[in-house]
Amino acid sequence: MNRPPSGSSPTIAVVGSGPSGCYTAQFLRKLWPTSEIAVFDALPAPYGLVRYGVATDHQGAKAVTCQFDRLFERDRVRFLGNVRIGTDLDFAELVEAFDIVVLATGLMQDRPLGVRQDPRARVLGAGILLRGLNGYPDLGRSPELSAPLGSRIAIVGNGNVAIDALRLLAKDRSALAGSDVDDRVLDLLRPLPVEQIEVIGRSTASNAKFDLAMLRELGHLSNVDLAIGETAGDEENPVIGLLRDLAASRDKARGVETGEEIQVTFHFGQSPTAVTYADGRAVLETEGTDDASRIRRYEADSIITAAGFVAGDDSAPVSWSAPNVWRVGWLRRGARGTIPENRRDASQISESIGAALREGLLAPGKPGLSAVWSQIAPFVVEFDDWRRLDEHERGLALDSRCRRKVTDLDEMVGVAVGSGRPALQST
């Protein structure tokens, strides 16, 4: 093999195979065509947020994995799944083994509302909800996702995640054609159609974070009646304008009602103050963001919080730090920004990594994967193994779904590595 002069081709470990990790691997591959690049993931399946966070009915957004597949199939980037850094392999050893370590573990924990909460009230994070509907391993068994959400739901938040939650709970089974929704989890959460969804946000409509395209998409759902509730007087803006247009065009189309309409009402400028419990229902208490005397109460069978994401057990701890360690994406910037925005972050971080090596701040020479291989070899799931699981999941799909994910972690590994796995090979 034609290697460039020694020192110019570092060994690279990326922790996390979500979009930020994969984009970083992609940019670093362009920088160093012959470097060893190893992408670790705690799960036996790659792509993190794309597989488990992006809404199951947004397969177009999930198609970004075509790019990442190439990394592993064509561009000689190694996928090392089922390896949890910090548990299966010490972070310190990783830092010793690789010239460059990039942490891209993202942020997965739903940010709590931060208000007093009656424990009897059913409150569920939108992140867990989306992961559950996405067939995240072993999550379907969790008590949080095992009971019906009820017919009246309040969603707190005005970002795209709130709209994802709303849309997935509103869509009937047939509207989810082409998705890879976990129907078992959906049926547990929604045995009967939802009747009413209220979306409550702190921001005014002008400052709401969701994309207009996401709202427009709601206009296509034939079983959804959109309405505008609290506006705090902020009504001349594109969001309210669009909601009005969508509501009006629905009114026009009346006469083809199915009898199972879901009333969806958007409220803006209301900040949660408490979650209480009354008459068997959760109650979201709010006050006006600008006017604390404008107090409202939203009764619901369940409250779904979409208030952003924070570090949880799956995020790299702050203590994981060394001169050859970089952070990228949500882990570095906080949980904001779309996949393209985080691609730009990956590009910038890759450039700083390149600069650090050019300026001699780091001297490559560490052995890379071979130094840790014996530790991970017994259980590692590589890309070819994942391909087996991938095909298996596509084959399991029923009812116009594009995939049915295997949700038992042991079963995922079993399908991936096969029963009669040949003797493990060293690199």
Add this chain to the structure above:
Amino acid sequence: MGPIQILFGTESGNAEMVADDIADALEGRGLEHEVSAMENFEVDLLTSADFAIFITSTYGDGELPMTTAPFHDALVTAKPDLRSLRFAAFGLGDRTYDTYNNAVTVLASTLTELGATQVGETGRHDASGGESYSDTALGWLKQLLDDVALD
């Protein structure tokens, strides 16, 4: 004829991947070509180009991607004379949204207004449709090359 200019504008990298695929296919046919990101390409260079392939995604609520927009702005501002340019256009979009493939339509119409001649149909990939980017793009390219003499 000079090299075929392949120009892409992307947000998530998919249009760049399609540009790479098209470049590989042209390579396979022995057609000289150059791939550039629109953001790194001076619009004046188009006045001396013979043939260009434009690939762009659509972003947000039908907007041009951040890497296509400055290029498009430069076209609108500098108004280069593109009467000697022939071009083909391929868009990446998502039918889930009303603004499906808006950006490539905007770009192609601006190029046409500046005197360039579009050949072939505008290619369009629908990310929600399940067909791979490569299959759609290479199918479109094959049709284009069958219809138009580029060498």
